[in-house]
Amino acid sequence: MKTFKFTKRLFQGLMMVGAVQAPLAFAQNVNVNQNGTLVEMCAMAQQEVEQDRANVQVSYKFENRDKRIAADEVNKTMTAVIQRIKTSFPEVKIDNQNYNTYQQHTSKGQAKEWTVEQTFTLESKNPKEVPSLVSMLQEAGITINGMNSFVAPETAQRMQEKLYNEAFKDVQLRLSAISSGMGRSNAWQIVHIDTTGQRGCGAGRPMPMMAVYRKAMMDESPLAVAAPSFEAGKEAVQLSLWVAAKMK
Numbered sequence: 001m002k003t004f005k006f007t008k009r010l011f012q013g014l015m016m017v018g019a020v021q022a023p024l025a026f027a028q029n030v031n032v033n034q035n036g037t038l039v040e041m042c043a044m045a046q047q048e049v050e051q052d053r054a055n056v057q058v059s060y061k062f063e064n065r066d067k068r069i070a071a072d073e074v075n076k077t078m079t080a081v082i083q084r085i086k087t088s089f090p091e092v093k094i095d096n097q098n099y100n101t102y103q104q105h106t107s108k109g110q111a112k113e114w115t116v117e118q119t120f121t122l123e124s125k126n127p128k129e130v131p132s133l134v135s136m137l138q139e140a141g142i143t144i145n146g147m148n149s150f151v152a153p154e155t156a157q158r159m160q161e162k163l164y165n166e167a168f169k170d171v172q173l174r175l176s177a178i179s180s181g182m183g184r185s186n187a188w189q190i191v192h193i194d195t196t197g198q199r200g201c202g203a204g205r206p207m208p209m210m211a212v213y214r215k216a217m218m219d220e221s222p223l224a225v226a227a228p229s230f231e232a233g234k235e236a237v238q239l240s241l242w243v244a245a246k247m248k
Helices: 008-019 067-088 127-139 153-182
Strands: 025-032 038-050 053-064 093-105 111-124 143-150 188-194 234-247
Touching: 038 153, 053 067, 053 127, 067 093, 067 111, 067 127, 111 127, 127 143, 153 234
Parallel strands: none
Antiparallel strands: 025 038, 038 234, 053 111, 053 143, 093 111, 188 234
């Protein structure tokens, strides 16, 4: 079998692999086999993206000895609130989560009030409208269980396409550096690409960090409620892929 000597020129080429880096991408774990013709590397790319969606988790609960009265109160309140949302925030998506009816008991097993509770999630394509939405809900006596902002799947998909281009540009730069260090022509054949993350390069899809959010302060009074502080943050969308290239 023909072997390739580990010359000073090859060493310099491999050092260039660690120095050449695209603005959003980098590669690591570069391996060259004994005849210097096969290169394996992990290429990664990352970009911060503005969070362009927001979720608000809400609920309304009422207790009464008569479960019919409790149900009537929850049904009327939630129907009115949903109608206000559709009128004032027509782009907000309403997703019903749960509707529960249960009876409470004392420690001795004696029956107490009935509780009726309904929960749902609101999704907005405009995080800036969330404070006004939450303030309106709190004025109606609705409980805010949490809210968060995130990157929409379609936005992450568009960014992923851009990051693939950045990662492949980085791979090309590193392969060029290796062939230059080996004194060979810059002619490579990509023989395998793995985007699953099974080779220790991370997952081959956008990997958002934990979304930044601030909870609203709840106010159960029927008085006007000030809008809560809510600022959509950024997420780092990342992809990783493993590439094997063979020198022609």
